[in-house]
Amino acid sequence: MAAFASYDCANCGKTFRAHTAGNAAANAYCSPQCESDGKEL
Numbered sequence: 001m002a003a004f005a006s007y008d009c010a011n012c013g014k015t016f017r018a019h020t021a022g023n024a025a026a027n028a029y030c031s032p033q034c035e036s037d038g039k040e041l
């Protein structure tokens with residue numbers, strides 16, 4: 001059962017869709033690079 005939701009990236013602000021059970025649901029970054037950049041800052 002795939003469950004997708006829309007999130008706004010916490011780093012670049014881009015709206016993206018991600019699996020609700022994935023890391024995006026907790027971290028809210030559109031990509032591993034944005035996640036890295038967001039956390040580094």
Ligand SMILES: [Zn+2]
Nearest residue numbers: 009012030034
């Ligand atoms: Zn992003």
